[in-house]
Amino acid sequence: MVKRERKKAPARPKKAKETAEKDERTPAQEADLVTAVPVRERGLVPYDPLQIYLMEIKNYKLLTREEEIELAIRVREKKDKQAAYRLVTSNLRLVVKIAMDFHRYWTRSLLDLIQEGNVGLLQAVGKFDPYRGIKFSYYASFWIKAYMLKFIMENWKLVKIGTTQTQRKLFFNLAKERDRLIAQGFSPEPKLLAERLDVREKEVEEMSQRLGGGEVSLNAPVGDEGKEVYGSFIPDTGVAVDEQLSTQENRRILLNKLSEYRERLSGKELDIFDNRIMAEQPMTLQEFGDKYGISRERARQIQERIIRNIKSWLKEEIPNFEENFGSFIK
Structure with missing residues (x-):
C-alpha cells in the first residue's frame, strides 16, 4: 500500500502575513502600539530647526552696494515694505555670523540669539540713513549685537546682573x-x-x-534635612506686631483724652476744634472768618491758641506725652 504524500500549503509571504496579523488587531491594540513607540523613533529624518533655518536663508541672495543704497532710499523716503523685506532677508546670514561669535557667552540656544539679532536687524532697517555713506551691514551689526547683548544679560540668571x-x-x-x-x-x-x-x-x-555664584530658591531648605528655608532669614521690613498694638493703644488713649478736652470748649473754639482741627475735611480759615465776621488771620490765631492749650493739657494728663504721642500731634 503506497502512502500518498500530503502536499504542504505554500508559505505565506512575510509581508502578507504581517498585513494579515495587522488586520486581526483590535483598535485598542493599535492604540497601544502607537503610544508605545516614541515620537523621535517614528521620524524618518532627524528634525533640526537650526539646520532648516540655515538652509532657508541661503535662498536669499546678497545685495550689491548699489542695490543696498537703492533699497535703503526707498525705505527711508517711501516707507517701501518690499524694499525693507529685501534688506532684512539679504542680511539674515550676517545675524547668524554674529550669533556664532556670541554663542560662547550663551550656550543654551543659538536660535534664541538669532531671533534677538533679527529684531535688532529690523530696528537697523528703520533707523538706517543711506545718505551718510555707511555700509548697511556695518551699521546693522551694532543693532544686532546690542539686542543680543541685552538678551544675554537679561537671561544669564534669574537675578539681573547687567543693570548699569x-x-x-x-x-x-x-x-x-x-x-x-x-x-x-x-x-x-x-x-x-x-x-x-x-x-x-x-x-x-x-x-x-x-x-x-549659583542661584538658590528662597523656598529651598537650609541643609539636607533642614526644616528652615532660606526665605525665613530675610528680615521683615514691615512694622512689628507689638509696635502695631502699641500704636493702636496710644491712639485710643489720645482720642479719649481729646474727647474729654472737647467738653471744655464752646462757641468759636468748639467749632474750630470740630470742623478744623479734628475734621477729615476741614473748613478753610477764610470760611471760619466769614462765618463769625472775623479776619482769616484772627481765625488762625484762635486755632493756634487751641492747639497750644491742648498740648499743655495733654502733657499734664498723659505721662511721657512727648515720647509716646509726639508723632500724633504736631
Whole structure:
C-alpha cells in the first residue's frame, strides 16, 4: 500500500502575513502600539530647526552696494515694505555670523540669539540713513549685537546682573582681562583688574561673585534635612506686631483724652476744634472768618491758641506725652 504524500500549503509571504496579523488587531491594540513607540523613533529624518533655518536663508541672495543704497532710499523716503523685506532677508546670514561669535557667552540656544539679532536687524532697517555713506551691514551689526547683548544679560540668571553701564562693561570684559593677565604671568587680583578696567575694586568683587555664584530658591531648605528655608532669614521690613498694638493703644488713649478736652470748649473754639482741627475735611480759615465776621488771620490765631492749650493739657494728663504721642500731634 503506497502512502500518498500530503502536499504542504505554500508559505505565506512575510509581508502578507504581517498585513494579515495587522488586520486581526483590535483598535485598542493599535492604540497601544502607537503610544508605545516614541515620537523621535517614528521620524524618518532627524528634525533640526537650526539646520532648516540655515538652509532657508541661503535662498536669499546678497545685495550689491548699489542695490543696498537703492533699497535703503526707498525705505527711508517711501516707507517701501518690499524694499525693507529685501534688506532684512539679504542680511539674515550676517545675524547668524554674529550669533556664532556670541554663542560662547550663551550656550543654551543659538536660535534664541538669532531671533534677538533679527529684531535688532529690523530696528537697523528703520533707523538706517543711506545718505551718510555707511555700509548697511556695518551699521546693522551694532543693532544686532546690542539686542543680543541685552538678551544675554537679561537671561544669564534669574537675578539681573547687567543693570548699569559699569556692570555691563565688567560682564563682557572681566573674564577676558583675567585670562590676559594670567597669560602675561600676573595674578588676576581684584585690585589689578579694577585698574586695568578702570572701575572700582568693589565692583570687580561683586561681579565676580555674581558670575561665579549659583542661584538658590528662597523656598529651598537650609541643609539636607533642614526644616528652615532660606526665605525665613530675610528680615521683615514691615512694622512689628507689638509696635502695631502699641500704636493702636496710644491712639485710643489720645482720642479719649481729646474727647474729654472737647467738653471744655464752646462757641468759636468748639467749632474750630470740630470742623478744623479734628475734621477729615476741614473748613478753610477764610470760611471760619466769614462765618463769625472775623479776619482769616484772627481765625488762625484762635486755632493756634487751641492747639497750644491742648498740648499743655495733654502733657499734664498723659505721662511721657512727648515720647509716646509726639508723632500724633504736631
